[in-house]
Amino acid sequence: xxxxxxxxxxxxxxxxxxxxxxxxxxxxxxxxxxxxxxxxxxxxxxxxxxxxxxxxxxxxxxxxxxxxxxxxxxxxxxxxxxxxxxxxxxxxxxxxxxxxxxxxxxxxxxxxxxxxxxxxxxxxxxxxxxxxxxxxxxxxxxxxxxxxxxxxxxxxxxxxxxxxxxxxxxxxxxxxxxxxxxxxxxxxxxxxxxxxxxxxxxxxxxxxxxxxxxxxxxxxxxxxxxxxxxxxxxxxxxxxxxxxxxxxxxxxxxxxxxxxxxxxxxxxxxxxxxxxxxxxxxxxxxxxxxxxxxxxxxxxxxxxxxxxxxxxx
Amino acid sequence: xxxxxxxxxxxxxxxxxxxxxxxxxxxxxxxxxxxxxxxxxxxxxxxxxxxxxxxxxxxxxxxxxxxxxxxxxxxxxxxxxxxxxxxxxxxxxxxxxxxxxxxxxxxxxxxxxxxxxxxxxxxxxxxxxxxxxxxxxxxxxxxxxxxxxxxxxxxxxxxxxxxxxxxxxxxxxxxxxxxxxxxxxxxxxxxxxxxxxxxxxxxxxxxxxxxxxxxxxxxxxxxxxxxxxxxxxxxxxxxxxxxxxxxxxxxxxxxxxxxxxxxxxxxxxxxxxxxxxxxxxxxxxxxxxxxxxxxxxxxxxxxxxxxxxxxxx
Numbered sequence: 001x002x003x004x005x006x007x008x009x010x011x012x013x014x015x016x017x018x019x020x021x022x023x024x025x026x027x028x029x030x031x032x033x034x035x036x037x038x039x040x041x042x043x044x045x046x047x048x049x050x051x052x053x054x055x056x057x058x059x060x061x062x063x064x065x066x067x068x069x070x071x072x073x074x075x076x077x078x079x080x081x082x083x084x085x086x087x088x089x090x091x092x093x094x095x096x097x098x099x100x101x102x103x104x105x106x107x108x109x110x111x112x113x114x115x116x117x118x119x120x121x122x123x124x125x126x127x128x129x130x131x132x133x134x135x136x137x138x139x140x141x142x143x144x145x146x147x148x149x150x151x152x153x154x155x156x157x158x159x160x161x162x163x164x165x166x167x168x169x170x171x172x173x174x175x176x177x178x179x180x181x182x183x184x185x186x187x188x189x190x191x192x193x194x195x196x197x198x199x200x201x202x203x204x205x206x207x208x209x210x211x212x213x214x215x216x217x218x219x220x221x222x223x224x225x226x227x228x229x230x231x232x233x234x235x236x237x238x239x240x241x242x243x244x245x246x247x248x249x250x251x252x253x254x255x256x257x258x259x260x261x262x263x264x265x266x267x268x269x270x271x272x273x274x275x276x277x278x279x280x281x282x283x284x285x286x287x288x289x290x291x292x293x294x295x296x297x298x299x300x301x302x303x304x305x306x307x308x309x310x311x312x313x
Numbered sequence: 314x315x316x317x318x319x320x321x322x323x324x325x326x327x328x329x330x331x332x333x334x335x336x337x338x339x340x341x342x343x344x345x346x347x348x349x350x351x352x353x354x355x356x357x358x359x360x361x362x363x364x365x366x367x368x369x370x371x372x373x374x375x376x377x378x379x380x381x382x383x384x385x386x387x388x389x390x391x392x393x394x395x396x397x398x399x400x401x402x403x404x405x406x407x408x409x410x411x412x413x414x415x416x417x418x419x420x421x422x423x424x425x426x427x428x429x430x431x432x433x434x435x436x437x438x439x440x441x442x443x444x445x446x447x448x449x450x451x452x453x454x455x456x457x458x459x460x461x462x463x464x465x466x467x468x469x470x471x472x473x474x475x476x477x478x479x480x481x482x483x484x485x486x487x488x489x490x491x492x493x494x495x496x497x498x499x500x501x502x503x504x505x506x507x508x509x510x511x512x513x514x515x516x517x518x519x520x521x522x523x524x525x526x527x528x529x530x531x532x533x534x535x536x537x538x539x540x541x542x543x544x545x546x547x548x549x550x551x552x553x554x555x556x557x558x559x560x561x562x563x564x565x566x567x568x569x570x571x572x573x574x575x576x577x578x579x580x581x582x583x584x585x586x587x588x589x590x591x592x593x594x595x596x597x598x599x600x601x602x603x604x605x606x607x608x609x610x611x612x613x614x615x616x617x618x619x620x621x622x623x624x625x626x
Contacts, residue, residue: 186519205493209543212541214487222538234594239596241587252505
């Protein structure tokens with residue numbers, strides 16, 4: 001069997017359908033909202049042609065469409081699936097119901113994965129299927145940020161985790177193992193650390209929101225798109241990361257100490273950033289701004305790996 | 314006069330010489346080490362030809378070389394300069410001496426800028442020239458991360474700050490105004506916030522250093538190379554950054570509260586990251602890894618702004 005089941009045909013579920021079909025898997029998608037299928041098909045069709053333009057598709061649009069079926073029941077979606085990717089609402093009560101249904105409808109060999117960004121599987125999987133349940137949290141959008149956080153619960157078997165990782169790797173997502181069910185996992189904890197310092201800097205009047213975003217986009221973020229933070233520090237000081245820690249460690253500790261551990265995001269600081277963002281992007285242009293972001297990401301990916309995708313074919 | 318003086322011909326001083334000459338300024342460089350000039354010329358020559366290959370040079374190599382002179386005294390370097398870019402050692406005692414010399418050797422119209430990443434001008438400029446002194450802190454490498462932090466001291470005049478900003482903008486560096494002499498300014502405070510959470514995550518066993526770097530390089534960092542953190546959050550939740558703060562603020566606050574405010578970087582956590590980095594890049598290959606980073610950055614810049622540089626010519 002080389003079939004994947006997707007529960008939920010929203011933007012994340014549709015993205016997974018596209019990624020798995022592009023890797024050659026047969027995909028069955030279930031959504032309780034019957035009108036979701038048409039929207040999902042259109043999304044996948046648009047995305048697939050954009051990705052193809054930038055050399056980021058291994059297969060082609062027609063083949064992808066042929067591999068994806070929308071089905072009217074959970075049972076049909078998950079029957080004989082290697083892996084089920086649950087991409088429903090971020091709500092623990094709904095996930096409990098969905099995972100009870102999935103446990104009943106699947107064989108013990110089917111991996112049960114959830115796209116949740118914040119709720120660990122311990123909080124919603126039945127004991128009987130905990131061994132084959134895990135979080136597989138993608139970036140947004142998943143077909144452009146080609147990483148996925150793999151988080152087991154204490155009962156998840158190593159065999160299931162590594163089998164899941166090899167399935168995601170086939171769909172061109174680099175799996176990163178997260179070894180504790182920590183809130184925010186790693187991706188969102190790092191994002192939270194930046195936002196916390198960013199809000200504090202704006203709030204105290206050190207920099208305005210646009211200036212801060214510019215420093216990241218054309219500076220820190222550009223470099224982090226080439227090297228992660230440890231690799232960046234390693235190459236910033238001759239002698240590597242140990243020399244970096246010796247030179248910079250005390251200063252970074254002082255900077256961290258200056259921030260209280262638990263300041264809430266205040267209304268005033270959100271107001272200031274919101275006003276700056278609306279000057280840049282009125283809410284009426286929000287969808288266009290998202291589309292522009294994705295085009296820029298496609299250009300970067302295209303430039304970064306000029307030959308990789310073709311070799312993959 | 315359209316002349317720039319550079320004090321210090323190391324990697325940062327040489328990078329500024331290249332940037333200013335590419336913008337058409339006459340540049341005079343002084344370094345107390347007489348052998349520094351030859352190395353600096355070679356560095357600039359190599360960098361200029363790489364940048365030209367990727368469409369990231371406005372001028373050409375020969376014209377740049379003709380515009381840069383290496384001179385044997387501070388007085389010759391700064392005579393009739395619009396702006397002096399001090400790029401000497403990160404040492405407050407040496408900077409005090411250099412800025413005393415610069416104050417004596419320049420007219421009151423010359424802007425005195427320091428590349429310091431950590432020592433604010435209040436700590437080393439004489440009172441008599443404080444009004445025309447500021448920090449202009451670049452990214453590394455400065456000709457690829459095209460941003461610069463502009464930090465006045467309390468006496469720096471607004472006229473000087475905006476004149477400096479327009480000079481850097483001509484050299485294709487986007488100036489970002491930092492309104493307080495805060496340790497680490499903004500660039501390094503954001504970097505410190507990420508490193509602090511990154512070290513904590515590795516240290517507690519949540520993720521290994523390579524996995525964390527992968528999540529940033531192919532995920533968060535790639536997206537931050539397109540949009541800064543506020544713009545990213547603004548587009549991650551329909552309704553914009555206010556809706557994002559409402560949905561995510563409490564979770565981010567909980568994540569921050571879980572970290573003590575002032576943990577030092579321990580030897581054990583540095584050892585672990587160092588070992589992972591050395592498996593990736595032995596110190597004997599460090600210079601090659603830096604060169605590879607810069608080539609990747611050039612590719613990204615080239616893809617991001619395919620037509621901009623040509624229009625600038």
